[in-house]
Amino acid sequence: MKLFKSAVCAVALAAFATSASARDLVMNANTSDPAQKLAMENLIAEFEAAYPEIDVKFNLYDHEAFKVAMRNFLVSDAPDLITWNAGNRMKVFVDLGLFEDVSDVWEAEGLYEKMPAVVGASSVDGKQYGVPYAYYAWGFYYRKDLFEQAGITETPTTWEEFKAVGEQLNAAGITPVTIGTKNLWPAAGWFDFLNLRVNGVEFHAELMDGKVAYTDPRVRAVFEKWGELVEADFYIENHPAYSFQEALPFMNQGNAAMYLLAPFIVSMFPEDVRAQVEWFPFPIIDSDVGIYEDAPTDSFHIPVNAKNKEDARLFLAFAAQADVQTRTAATLDMLPPNVNASVKDDRFAQGGFAQLSKADGIMQFFDRDTDPALAKVAMQGFQEFLQNPDRLDRILEQIEAERARIYGAL
Amino acid sequence: MADLPMMPAQRTRMTTSFFRKHKLLLMPLAFIAPAFAMFSLFVIYPIIQSIGLSFTQWQGIGPKTWVGLNNYRMLFNDAVFWTSLMNNVYWLVLFLLAPVFGLFVALFLNQTVFGIRLVKSLFFFPFVVSQIVVGIIFAWFYDPAFGLLATVLEPIGLDMPPILSDETLATFGIILAGLWPQTAYCMILYLTGLNSVNPEVIEAARLDGAKGWQLLVKIVLPQLRAATFIALVVTIIGALRSFDLVAVMTEGGPYNSSNVLAYYMYDNAIFRYRMGYASSIATVLFLIMNVYIVWFLMRLWNNEKGTR
The missing domain is CATH 3.40.190.10 (Periplasmic binding protein-like II)
Known part of the structure; x- marks a missing residue:
């Protein structure tokens, strides 16, 4: 039912989006927990303030419903941006040719130096297919x-x-x-x-x-x-x-x-x-x-079938900035992948950050890796x-x- | 359709006379056609498509590979499939208690007392509530630590068995939850049936000395045949498509012990991305349902013949 409702909403919103101004950016997200929802809304508000001519259409899905809906909308009516997970979960869709190569964003923004910890998880065959916005320690x-x-x-x-x-x-x-x-x-x-x-x-x-x-x-x-x-x-x-x-x-x-x-x-x-x-x-x-x-990594991706890839790239670049990542990760109680961003000053974030900094190697998570x-x-x-x-x-x-x-x- | 007005006049006359000759055959066909078209598009075509998919390996997107009977071979070697099938049998058998309970509740409520309408609607209430809500409420009941049953049993010194996390009890716990709304449904069917029971026949039977059980079995029940038939139909359908309660209460767990075919199919398609395998489960479920559908159609057929 929830799925059906969100599907209807998505379709309705998508229909609305095409009829509105040309610089609409449709984003489908699975960030349905309260903190995640808030973080995403704040991020979008900041982005819209920085780019007043772009209007972000935000469609929120429940985690499980998103997994199901994603396989439909990526093929039929793709949004311009989605939230998903780096690593093997991303590779599945890269192999199917459904995620856009965004190595150019990594190059232009110098993300290889700024986000060294997540390059591996964002890459398939040396190309990057997403930009992480947060990761976290267990x-x-x-x-x-x-x-x-x-x-x-x-x-x-x-x-x-x-x-x-x-x-x-x-x-x-x-x-x-x-x-x-x-x-x-x-x-x-x-x-x-x-x-x-x-x-x-x-x-x-x-x-x-x-x-x-x-x-x-x-x-x-x-x-x-x-x-x-x-x-x-x-x-x-x-x-x-x-x-x-x-x-x-x-x-x-x-x-x-x-x-x-x-x-x-x-x-x-x-x-x-x-x-x-x-x-x-x-x-x-x-x-x-x-x-x-x-250290599971959450990231933004552009579907290959997206309509407004240009503005979606602007969003990726924006979301990768140090100060933006600082705020997003803080709301999420997670860690910013950007090394210039600062980790929230509380015992959980600091503890997790210290542990990951000590780590000799990092995996995503069982059901993300296999x-x-x-x-x-x-x-x-x-x-x-x-x-x-x-x-x-x-x-x-x-x-x-x-x-x-x-x-x-x- | 579009070229109809362009037809020459003689042709039209010919078709008209053709139409007149075969009116008895053509009119029913014309009336059936729209429904048949919709039915073909939304029911028959997906069935064929799904059976076709069961011979392939497919992730839901991307390329399909033909694997022949491989999915079925795997299916029959899959322990979870057999557990699910067995659980479906439990569902089918135990769900038949719903018409029985429903009949007795209906007989009990079939009185003319002040406020009986309110009582009847209260009994009917669980059927109005969504299955999801029923599942969640029962899961809370069963909660072995904080649940209602545990809280009630604890002061008496009884331990609440962990129904939904016990591999032998989970299925029965879910079936019990399912029986609650299903009984209500059967009850309402029997209540309406009881309204049409002929009081003269009952009176006559009483005069002949029929009482209690005998009166129920020999006089009332035969008059409730139509209600019983519908109650059986909806109950068997309900048992075979049992899905929502399983999904809400256990997700088929613990470790698949409460899985049923419908949920296992969904699980494979949605969470394991094995569309072909899920389709083969769907096909098996479809075949099982066919046994029962054939029985149902034959009964209908015989009934129709009787009325003619």
Whole structure:
């Protein structure tokens, strides 16, 4: 229904747009969370103030509805600009010839020097197909007061410390970790970090590209570590019943202490809880393995079938400016990719920024880095593993069968 | 159409006489034609197109590749497909409780007491509410930590089973949610049916000594045959297209244990971009429905023959 409504709105707006003045810029976005919506509206207002002759038509979609609608409008009635994600998700559409090569914007604005961290994620075969406006770090959001209540004075930096923290919390009657796996992807964050910490970024990238079997002993080693947490009752009960937002009340009510998630959760904490929430990065498991992080990147892209590509390029250049990125990222509680922009002065943004600056390598995120069908099957497997660790063999075989179907036998 | 006025006069006369001769055949065809055209365009053509797609591998955009029966081969080896099919069977069987419950609620409400209209409309209420809302409300009921049922059961010392996150219970939890509006629908069908039950026949039966159960089964139910038929039709259709409740309450989870064919098809098409595979699921679902559609059409056919 929502999809239908937004589709109707989009069509109506598009029809309206063509009848209005020539310098209309139609933008379809998936930034439907409150903070995202506000950031995008502010950005558009600033752009319109800088270019009064251009009128931006902004169509907002729900995240999931956008994924569906996108495949229609990119082919049939393309807007001039869209929001999407860098990395493999972008490459899918580049390979289909639906995203415009915007290397000229990168060149003209000198973005290679200004946004070095996101060049790789924005490129396919050395050409750039989008301009990132924000990226963010994943990590543990935890309640300091609950940690103190359990007698924990320092945040864990190693695997042993992390397990000890969980033990102390459990002893104090607090579930260490809340998670909502109805959405599936929150479990994938755990897999990403465990694999990056145990096997490193090269192996992880190979796994995401389907070049390694899921039945590989190195993948098993990851699940062994993960199983230790499941055995030690780290996770809240019945997490498959909760979406990622629905798992938050456990933390708000003081029943759970930590949540491995991204900055978009910050604005969802109630005021009084947020005052108690702090951040720490995923602990080190093997000190021989470097620090590798997930840093999903959100970006603007121009569809190949766009009508007003010239003004869309103006928008890309505008959105890449340091001061604009500073403000956009601050509203989003995220990080600006432009090195000349400043990171919001709060503990979450600063903590994430410090961690990513230390990182030896960066990935996007499980369901952004690998094939969507494989991601779905694998994430269902992660969910099943968290509920039934004894089924690991069968789960890995299932994921491997899907990998083999998509990427071929090894 | 455009060249009609250009036709020579004799031709027109000829067609007129042709038309007169075959009036009984042509008139119905002319009346059916517009509906048939729309039906072909919006129902039959998509069905054929979808069956065609099931032999291809396609992302939804970009090139299609012909893969023959490959999708079906994969489908029959797919454990999730069999789970979904089994769940569809559960839906079909358990959903048939709706006409039964509906009948009893209707019999109960079929009284002339003050305020019964209000009670009737309250019973009908769940059918008016969107399925999505029903799903969300039931998911809240079932919530094992903060839900209504858990809150009620806790003081008694009972533990709320985690219905929607338990692989064996999830499907039944959703079916129960589905039965609520479906019962209301069947109830309203039976209520209208009960209005047309002939009171003289019932009186006659009473005089002959029929009572209670016997009266219901032998006298009332046969007169409700039309209502029962419609109730069965809408219930079976409802069970086979069960989608919204699954989508809202579990998204087919935990790990596909509550999936049904319709949702698995949607999931494959929309989130995994496997249009061909999704079409093969659609085709299987279509074939299953055909069994029932044929039964339905044959019944209609026989009924028509009877009335002639």
